[in-house]
Amino acid sequence: MTTTTSLIPxxxxxxxxxxxxRELVPVVPPRVVRRRELTGGEGxxxxxxxxxxxxxxxxxxxxxxxxxxxxxxxxxxxxxxxxGKGLAHYTYWYDHPPLAWIQLAALSWIPDLFxxxxxxxxxxxxxxxxxxxxxLLLVYLICRRLGMGIRASAIGLLIFGLSPLTxxxxxxxxxDSFAVAWMLGALALVLSPRxxxxxxxxxxxxxxxxxxxxxxxxxxxxxxxxxxxQNAARSSTRPWAVGGYLSGLVLVGVFYPLYAxxxxxxxxxxxxxxxxxxxxxxxxxxxxxxxxxxxxxxxxELVQSWLFYDPVILVAGLLATAxxxxxxxxxxxxxxxxxxxxxxxxPGGYLPAMYVVQLLPFFAIVTAGMLDVAARAVPRDRRWWRxxxxxxxxxxxxxxxxxxxxxxxxxNLTVDDNAGYTAAAEYLHTSLPDRANATVVTDDVxxxxxxxxxxxxEQVIWFYKLDLDPAVxxxxxxxxxxxxxxxxxxxxxxDPSTLPLVTALLTHSTLEASFGPAxxxxxxxxxxxxxxx
Amino acid sequence: MILISAVLATFAAVTLxxxxxxxxxxxxxxxxRFAEPDGxxxxxxxxxxxxxxxxxxxxxxIQRLLRSTHQGYEIIVIVGHDDPDTAAVAHAAxxxxxxxxxxxxxxxxxxxxxxxxxxxxxxxxxDVVGVFDAEDQVHPDLLEHxxxxxxxxxxxxxxxxxxxxxxxxxxxxxxxxxxxxxxxRSRLHLHADKGFIPLGGNTVFVRSDVLRTANGWDGTCLAxxxxxxxRLSSRGAKVTVAYEASLVTREETPxxxxxxxxxxxxxxxxxxxxxxxxxxxxxxxxxxxxxxxxTLLGPFFQAFSGIAIPIGIAVxxxxxxxxxxxxxxxxxxxxxxxNIVFQTVGLRDFGKQYDLRxxxxxxxxxxxxxxxxxLVLSVAALRAVWREYTxxxxxxxxxxxxxxxxxxxxxxxx
Numbered sequence: 001m002t003t004t005t006s007l008i009p010x011x012x013x014x015x016x017x018x019x020x021x022r023e024l025v026p027v028v029p030p031r032v033v034r035r036r037e038l039t040g041g042e043g044x045x046x047x048x049x050x051x052x053x054x055x056x057x058x059x060x061x062x063x064x065x066x067x068x069x070x071x072x073x074x075x076x077x078x079x080x081x082x083x084g085k086g087l088a089h090y091t092y093w094y095d096h097p098p099l100a101w102i103q104l105a106a107l108s109w110i111p112d113l114f115x116x117x118x119x120x121x122x123x124x125x126x127x128x129x130x131x132x133x134x135x136l137l138l139v140y141l142i143c144r145r146l147g148m149g150i151r152a153s154a155i156g157l158l159i160f161g162l163s164p165l166t167x168x169x170x171x172x173x174x175x176d177s178f179a180v181a182w183m184l185g186a187l188a189l190v191l192s193p194r195x196x197x198x199x200x201x202x203x204x205x206x207x208x209x210x211x212x213x214x215x216x217x218x219x220x221x222x223x224x225x226x227x228x229x230q231n232a233a234r235s236s237t238r239p240w241a242v243g244g245y246l247s248g249l250v251l252v253g254v255f256y257p258l259y260a261x262x263x264x265x266x267x268x269x270x271x272x273x274x275x276x277x278x279x280x281x282x283x284x285x286x287x288x289x290x291x292x293x294x295x296x297x298x299x300x301e302l303v304q305s306w307l308f309y310d311p312v313i314l315v316a317g318l319l320a321t322a323x324x325x326x327x328x329x330x331x332x333x334x335x336x337x338x339x340x341x342x343x344x345x346x347p348g349g350y351l352p353a354m355y356v357v358q359l360l361p362f363f364a365i366v367t368a369g370m371l372d373v374a375a376r377a378v379p380r381d382r383r384w385w386r387x388x389x390x391x392x393x394x395x396x397x398x399x400x401x402x403x404x405x406x407x408x409x410x411x412n413l414t415v416d417d418n419a420g421y422t423a424a425a426e427y428l429h430t431s432l433p434d435r436a437n438a439t440v441v442t443d444d445v446x447x448x449x450x451x452x453x454x455x456x457x458e459q460v461i462w463f464y465k466l467d468l469d470p471a472v473x474x475x476x477x478x479x480x481x482x483x484x485x486x487x488x489x490x491x492x493x494x495d496p497s498t499l500p501l502v503t504a505l506l507t508h509s510t511l512e513a514s515f516g517p518a519x520x521x522x523x524x525x526x527x528x529x530x531x532x533x
Numbered sequence: 534m535i536l537i538s539a540v541l542a543t544f545a546a547v548t549l550x551x552x553x554x555x556x557x558x559x560x561x562x563x564x565x566r567f568a569e570p571d572g573x574x575x576x577x578x579x580x581x582x583x584x585x586x587x588x589x590x591x592x593x594x595i596q597r598l599l600r601s602t603h604q605g606y607e608i609i610v611i612v613g614h615d616d617p618d619t620a621a622v623a624h625a626a627x628x629x630x631x632x633x634x635x636x637x638x639x640x641x642x643x644x645x646x647x648x649x650x651x652x653x654x655x656x657x658x659x660d661v662v663g664v665f666d667a668e669d670q671v672h673p674d675l676l677e678h679x680x681x682x683x684x685x686x687x688x689x690x691x692x693x694x695x696x697x698x699x700x701x702x703x704x705x706x707x708x709x710x711x712x713x714x715x716x717x718r719s720r721l722h723l724h725a726d727k728g729f730i731p732l733g734g735n736t737v738f739v740r741s742d743v744l745r746t747a748n749g750w751d752g753t754c755l756a757x758x759x760x761x762x763x764r765l766s767s768r769g770a771k772v773t774v775a776y777e778a779s780l781v782t783r784e785e786t787p788x789x790x791x792x793x794x795x796x797x798x799x800x801x802x803x804x805x806x807x808x809x810x811x812x813x814x815x816x817x818x819x820x821x822x823x824x825x826x827x828t829l830l831g832p833f834f835q836a837f838s839g840i841a842i843p844i845g846i847a848v849x850x851x852x853x854x855x856x857x858x859x860x861x862x863x864x865x866x867x868x869x870x871x872n873i874v875f876q877t878v879g880l881r882d883f884g885k886q887y888d889l890r891x892x893x894x895x896x897x898x899x900x901x902x903x904x905x906x907x908l909v910l911s912v913a914a915l916r917a918v919w920r921e922y923t924x925x926x927x928x929x930x931x932x933x934x935x936x937x938x939x940x941x942x943x944x945x946x947x
């Protein structure tokens with residue numbers, strides 16, 4: 001085109017005209033200039049490493065870890081979305097924002113594509129693989145955009161991806177994986193070397209999607225804010241960048257309360273669920289899991305179980321976080337890790353099992369970041385120091401980390417904890433008599449399998465709703481006597497004291513079939529309707 | 534309904550995208566400024582200054598133009614034969630500065646700005662023709678920068694910045710000022726990049742030979758500036774846009790909401806005329822023709838959105854729509870609301886660049902006035918369509934009281 005915009009520097013404006021003589025300042029080029037834009041070769045490297053991790057993740061994905069009730073719940077909710085039955089398989093009561101399982105519903109074609117068989121939950125895990133791949137690539141990208149070298153960034157990806165804890169947790173269907181992917185996306189966007197206004201705006205939208213995938217992701221927002229502030233520093237467009245980010249964040253985020261408003265479910269009221277009512281319930285009524293420092297408390301046990309899977313990433317991440325807070329370019333990731341740690345150790349808080357999912361990528365980034373800082377501290381003029389130190393580091397890592405990760409991932413790759421569920425699902429599909437008329441109480445892992453097996457949806461009852469949902473109780477005028485079968489699983493037996501109807505079903509039933517090992521037995525029980533109360 | 538929402542959202546998003554052009558990256562922002570001049574004065578300028586019933590402000594404008602640091606320029610004041618008051622002021626100024634100021638009398642029966650400019654064109658002696666309005670405050674260094682811009686970029690046309698300054702006069706003046714700010718600071722640069730530009734009405738400089746080849750201005754068009762830009766870009770003229778807060782030409786907003794409405798009606802109607810003339814069809818690429826079509830119809834899309842979006846929301850809230858559709862009607866609000874957020878940032882930037890004090894009251898005015906202002910623009914757009922199709926094509930002039938001069942007389946000179 002023939003037209004153009006004229007170039008460049010600032011006119012003198014209101015200043016007095018200066019004399020043309022100018023003192024020449026000698027330009028000292030920096031010793032190392034690291035490009036923060038990725039090249040094609042790097043993309044290939046990151047892609048190969050991601051593929052490696054994904055292979056480890058995928059092999060035996062249905063065998064380990066054991067399917068949890070949460071996974072079944074999210075999958076059933078995704079099923080409700082995908083089949084157009086609403087936002088949940090029961091009344092959606094704003095327990096979590098629904099975006100994660102809406103995304104899961106959008107990915108639900110993936111297991112079918114690969115012809116995955118078995119119980120619905122373990123098949124559904126295959127749909128999470130692209131989400132994990134996105135997280136891995138984003139970890140690499142963020143490392144590079146935080147100014148790390150290619151090797152340090154690759155190490156960051158591998159620390160995150162090959163930790164047995166990551167492999168275990170990211171295999172499961174958790175909302176947190178979606179939230180992490182979007183939050184990492186937001187972080188990568190605000191760190192964009194082009195400092196484009198629309199990247200910042202998209203980052204705001206990604207943050208909102210992360211929070212609407214899992215509300216607790218909100219606590220890491222300050223990390224993105226720090227990154228935004230740092231990256232837009234000394235640029236003429238910082239106010240616009242902040243405006244763009246806020247626009248994206250608020251204008252996407254507002255659709256969730258808007259949904260509640262349009263349904264008339266914003267404020268609590270008789271006869272309907274509400275967004276604010278759910279918040280009140282969760283803030284006030286959720287009992288804590290104790291302190292992580294008190295042996296015997298729920299939180300303590302949980303942290304112990306994480307340490308059992310992989311102490312390396314947790315200890316290294318914790319130490320690196322403390323150090324990285326003092327390195328300017330690593331501060332965004334360090335802030336995220338610090339906030340997540342502080343939230344975890346707050347007294348009397350509730351620590352859910354999947355909490356560590358949010359923490360892992362940030363721990364990996366700061367660990368790799370500190371390795372990068374250490375590597376750069378080696379004097380460049382000593383020729384032999386770098387290879388020697390690198391060799392020592394690799395040997396140390398192989399000795400200290402290697403055995404733990406090999407053992408942990410050996411478990412990930414071989415143990416089959418879901419044989420009981422697989423057999424139970426098979427039984428439901430083939431051997432349960434009179435499926436079209438049966439009323440079955442089950443946990444959420446097998447809920448979708450019951451529906452798939454041909455039991456009418458209204459007659460498959462998630463045990464949890466039996467005691468807590470008045471609408472479900474209304475369908476059973478004779479109480480437990482209206483139930484035909486109970487599928488008793490570890491999740492169902494976990495806390496029977498708070499669920500009297502479930503307890504009644506357990507006592508008034510006879511074992512029909514049983515699967516799995518003794519400590520995780522799955523029983524199909526027929527209800528003895530003639531039992532006296 | 535979802536389709537309408539999608540269309541509205543797309544329009545709003547595209548408009549927002551273009552409006553924010555200059556601030557996309559720090560590099561684009563840096564490229565929108567005037568280059569530092571080298572101090573050479575190689576070109577000669579003929580500055581056209583049409584004045585009609587503007588005796589109150591004309592004297593001041595001429596005096597300010599005479600303070601220009603550039604060596605080679607003349608001022609041609611164009612007055613109507615039926616306007617003795619303004620003519621008297623012009624002749625007095627010419628007597629004080631012989632050789633610099635020339636007065637040309639326009640004898641056309643029907644008077645408008647393009648005819649006045651065409652009247653003066655045969656008298657032009659300079660290499661470059663510049664156009665100003667009688668109420669403009671021009672910075673003394675401007676010509677020097679324009680001279681350098683012509684020589685360093687090889688441009689045929691240089692468009693300088695124009696800025697309304699009296700943002701504090703009324704609720705709508707704030708919005709009007711910001712519109713100019715975003716238009717000249719940002720959007721016009723995009724048009725220059727893409728090779729299709731509706732020029733501004735003043736602080737526009739065109740090589741005299743290019744202008745003569747194009748036969749000057751269209752005396753029947755209500756938006757002669759836009760028309761000239763479209764004709765020149767269709768013929769492949771090279772246009773440079775530069776914005777420098779200290780060098781912009783300062784103007785004032787229309788003094789009443791009625792005259793704002795009239796001014797806007799005239800522009801919109803002018804855009805329609807330019808669209809109907811079809812000169813833009815000569816643009817070489819499909820993208821440029823699309824941009825032309827979209828830009829010339831822009832005010833009408835805006836008007837449509839300004840009315841359709843509130844109606845959609847009202848329906849979504851009051852009627853019992855399925856939840857998905859109800860949510861979809863809110864999607865076009867997202868880019869609109871983002872626009873208000875960016876305007877807030879823009880207001881802050883505006884205050885900083887022009888050394889104006891922006892108080893919370895102004896931010897409140899910005900946010901609360903956004904919808905009423907959009908409605909005013911919608912009315913103007915509808916009025917323009919009505920006038921065009923009923924054949925009323927006369928020139929409704931905007932009056933000027935000089936609010937920007939009193940308020941900012943020294944700000945520009947500082």
